Amino acid sequence: MIAGRAPAVGEEVAIASNADVVRVRQVVRSAAIAARLSLVDQTKLVTAASELARNTLVHGGGGKAQVETLVQERRSGVRVAFSDQGPGIPDPETALTDGWTSGNGLGLGLGGARRLVDEFDLLTEVGKGTKVVVTKWAR
Amino acid sequence: MTHPPTFADPEIAGLLRENKQRLLDDWSREVALCLRGSLEPEEIREDLAELLQAMIAAMDEGADETTTGELRALLEELSRRRARQDFRPSETATSVFAIKDVVRALLGPAPAYETLERFFGFSRFVDELALITYDSYVNAREQVIIDQAEQLLELSTPVVKLWEGVVAVPLVGTLDSARTQVVMEKMLQTLVETGSEYAVIDITGVSAVDTQVAQHLIKTVAAARLMGAECVISGIRPQIAHTIVTLGIEFSDIVTKASLADALAYALRRSGVEIVRLPEETQ
Amino acid sequence: MTTRVPILKVGHILLVSIQVDLDDQAVMALQEDLSERIVATGARGVIIDITAVEFVDSFIGRMLSTIAGISRMLDAETVVVGMQPAVAITLVELGLTLDGIRTALDLEKGMRLLSAAGTDPASGKRAEA
Incomplete structure (x- = not known):
């Protein structure tokens, strides 16, 4: 019980195939259970992770997901960071609106994922890559 | 710390x-x-x-x-x-x-x-x-x-069975976003556990709703529909109806009834149950 | 190797029960297999049981909509049964309404829905509309 307990060391999952997307979902699910998220919140986070992992694979040309269980004094949660070295998103604001799609899917990916989590950060640079960090806290 | x-x-x-x-x-x-x-x-x-x-x-x-x-x-x-x-x-x-x-x-x-x-x-x-x-x-x-x-939250928000296949959630008091969410999740769970295809959300005892609460109600109705069940909202007071319209919340897709009794009658009719008054001599 | 979800035939209904976390390829394979089986068997109804499914994202949602669309064109009805509350709540939040898909709480109610719609599971004959 040392002060300022550091967050548990995260798990990193490489995303290079469809099977890896499944693995991301599984790792996120276990982290969500460990952080004592309710079943609904677990489901929301896993679904968001599934959308984002697929984006990383399909649009980013592969990358990785880092899954961290966060334990703070009064709350616990899970943070997942998706990063790729793909083409980046030219207009991130538009990409976050529903209906936007780069050709594959229903266009709910980014905007939908954002609604399912508590914190959502998108960093992207054309030609360099994209990083999306999402956090879900236990209620 | x-x-x-x-x-x-x-x-x-x-x-x-x-x-x-x-x-x-x-x-x-x-x-x-x-x-x-x-x-x-x-x-x-x-x-x-x-x-x-x-x-x-x-x-x-x-x-x-x-x-x-x-x-x-x-x-x-x-x-x-x-x-x-x-x-x-x-x-x-x-x-x-x-x-x-x-x-x-x-x-x-x-x-x-x-x-x-x-x-x-x-x-x-x-x-x-x-x-x-x-x-x-x-x-x-x-x-x-x-x-x-x-x-207290658990105690104050029962989900009750009205009839075979019909459950009701009588909501009383002030509804905040967190409480609405908890009740609605519990109600959806009850639908699965009891195999009920109808849920009546009765808000006769609710004094006011805000946008968030109204949104939760609408989302619950949509979620129930995805699960294969139908929700009826009953007991909307004039002030609340006014709020909903003023806030511009789209409620038209939702079945509403004046009272819990009307809602029950609707659910029963929909599930093929007819209620008839017996002729006087048989009473 | 792609996971193949077994498709069962009960009378004139095709029954699929998804039991494991499917990757996108397996989801696509299921969509193709089902379309082929509807044509091959002349099925009147399709029931997709997702009781054991722990999440439905936009990809799986799209697959369900597509199957419903295809079956409608092939004169068959699709019913998705057993969606868990947490999955339904998430889908609504995600913005997916699964338009055009009929749903039921469980397999039995799904079967009943199909027969009420005129697809008699035993004979496959349709009631007059």
Whole structure:
């Protein structure tokens, strides 16, 4: 019980195939259970992770997901960071609106994922890559 | 979060270790006095023995984050336990403070100036320890309140079966976003568990709704539909209807009925049950 | 190797029960297999049981909509049964309404829905509308 307990060391999952997307979902699910998220919140986070992992694979040309269980004094949660070295998103604001799609899917990916989590950060640079960090806290 | 107390003074640690039995006797007596006999002397002594051991370890040579962390954990545990036993935070803190007098007595009637300096350092250390017990006391109490609030929420929001295949959630009082969410999740779960295809959300007893609450209701209706069930909202008061329209919330897709009775009749009709009044002679 | 979800035929209804976390390829394979089986068997109804499914994202949602669309064109009805509350709540939040898909709480109610719609599971004959 040392002060300022550091967050548990995260798990990193490489995303290079469809099977890896499944693995991301599984790792996120276990982290969500460990952080004592309710079943609904677990489901929301896993679904968001599934959308984002697929984006990383399909649009980013592969990358990785880092899954961290966060334990703070009064709350616990899970943070997942998706990063790729793909083409980046030219207009991130538009990409976050529903209906936007780069050709594959229903266009709910980014905007939908954002609604399912508590914190959502998108960093992207054309030609360099994209990083999306999402956090879900236990209620 | 406060930092764990750091105080290394192997000499005081040595002094405490040499006089352990006497210290424990005196300390336990003092604590027993201020807790006015509400704890068994053996229990007090056991707690204090553990605490003293951890204090010595935290002051001794080789003290590090682990030893101070252990001391902290021990204090937090003690404080939480006392909070649940209904002791006041000052009583728990006083138990810790009491060691000062006991140690002071060990130093004899006229200690050297250098010894007194040491004692002051030790005294500050004890102050910090007492503060830890205070903090954890407050946290433990807060947890008790949170737990009770949750239990109350459970009690105040029943999901009841009206008929085979029809459940109802009578909502009463002020609906906030969190409470609505909890109730709605519980209702959807009940639909699955009871295999009910109709749910009536009765808001006759609800005085006001805000945008968020209205949104939760709409989302619940949509979620129920995805699961293969239908929701009916009954008892919308004029003011609430007014709010919903003013807020521009799209409610048109949702079946609404004036009263719970109307909603039940609707659900029954939809599930193929007809209610008829028997002719007078058969009554 | 792609996971193949077994498709059962009960009377004139095709029954699929998804029991494991499928990757996107397996989802696509299921969509193709089902379309082929509807044509090959002349099935009148399709029931997709997702009781054991722990999440439905936009990809799986799209697969369900597509199957419903295809079956409608092939004169068959699709019913999705057993969606868990947490999955339904998430879908609504995600913004997926699964338009055009009929749903039922469980397999039995799904079967009943199909027969009420005129697809008699035993004979496959349709009631006059």
